[in-house]
Amino acid sequence: MAYSHHEDEPFYAFKELFKQINNGDDRQCLPIPHFLHCLEIQIDAKMNDKWWKQKGWLAMQTRYEERQKKRRQNLILNGLIAIVFIFIVIVGAQLLSSPSSQMEASQSPEENEQPLTKQTGEEESMNKSETGERDEDIASPDEEHMREEDGYRFVGGGPDGPWEPIGTKQTGEHVTQYTRDSLDWQEMEMALAYGAGIDHDDLTVIWLGNGGDPQRAKGQVKSDNEPNTIYHVTIEWIDGEGWKPIEVQTEQ
Structure with missing residues (x-):
């Protein structure tokens, strides 16, 4: 064979x-x-x-093993090269981004301060408007009870107040006049009626005299509609602003 x-x-x-x-x-x-x-x-x-x-079979097996070993070595070497390349890329990206981030960080406080300033201005304007509204609300009750008559101004009034100077038409240095026909007497009557809460046309002056000071006067008045109620009113002169009630006592 x-x-x-x-x-x-x-x-x-x-x-x-x-x-x-x-x-x-x-x-x-x-x-x-x-x-x-x-x-x-x-x-x-x-x-x-x-x-x-x-x-020979031995030579073939040896070459196969050598090729396998070289292949593994190449794979390991290529993997290491890839890892090193990725690491270099990451580090380079961090180095490139660091200056820009620092510039943004240095600019951010100034940019943030401007909106805060604007916001603060808006808050101030809002606060002012709210304060003005509150002032108007506070002043509104007085304005509702305010009246003007022949150049005189009456805010609030009555035995419980509040009271303000009623104004004056007098000029120069003030000297209290207890003469019925004098302008000062007329203004004192208006201040007494204002403090007692009586209409000037319904006012009856029982007594009016010195209140213990040259710039103070005290009077007893009543209303024609309620003659049994007597009001003891003390008034004080305010330069340039006129007579102002400062104390009111009621006698039944």
């Missing part, structure tokens, strides 16, 4: 050696010692031959 060198390569190699020993004739036989000596020489030559090493 013939064997192919693809099926049994060692046998084919041995057969080739046999031909070489017998000068190309594989049927010719040499003496055994000479044959063995020639066979040993040929085997040593084949073992040192490059073709034998490349065709």
Whole structure:
């Protein structure tokens, strides 16, 4: 039975050696010692031959292992290179972004202060408007009870007040006049009626005299509609503003 060198390569190699020993004739036989000596020489030559090493199973396995090792080494080396490249990119990005972030941080306080200033101005205006509204609300009750008559101004009034100077038409240095026809007497009557809460047309002056001070006067008045109620009113002169009630007592 013939064997192919693809099926049994060692046998084919041995057969080739046999031909070489017998000068190309594989049927010719040499003496055994000479044959063995020639066979040993040929085997040593084949073992040192490059073709034998490349065709041997051991050489093929060794090359496969070497290729696998080189492949693993290449994979490891490529992975390390990729890691180093990524690290360099990250560090470079941080270095590039750091100056811009610092500039933004240095500019942000000024930018933030401007809205705060605007907001503070708006709050001040709102506070002023609210204060004005509260002042108007506070002043509104007095204004509701305020009346003007012949150039005189009456705010609030009555035994419980509040009271303000009623104004005056007098000029120059004030001197209290207890004469009924004098302007000062007329203004004192208006101040007494204002403090007692009586209409000037319904006022009856029982007594009017000095209140213990040159710029003070005191009077007893009543209303024609309620003659049984007597009001003791003390008034005081305010320069440039006229007479002002400062105390009211009621007697039934």
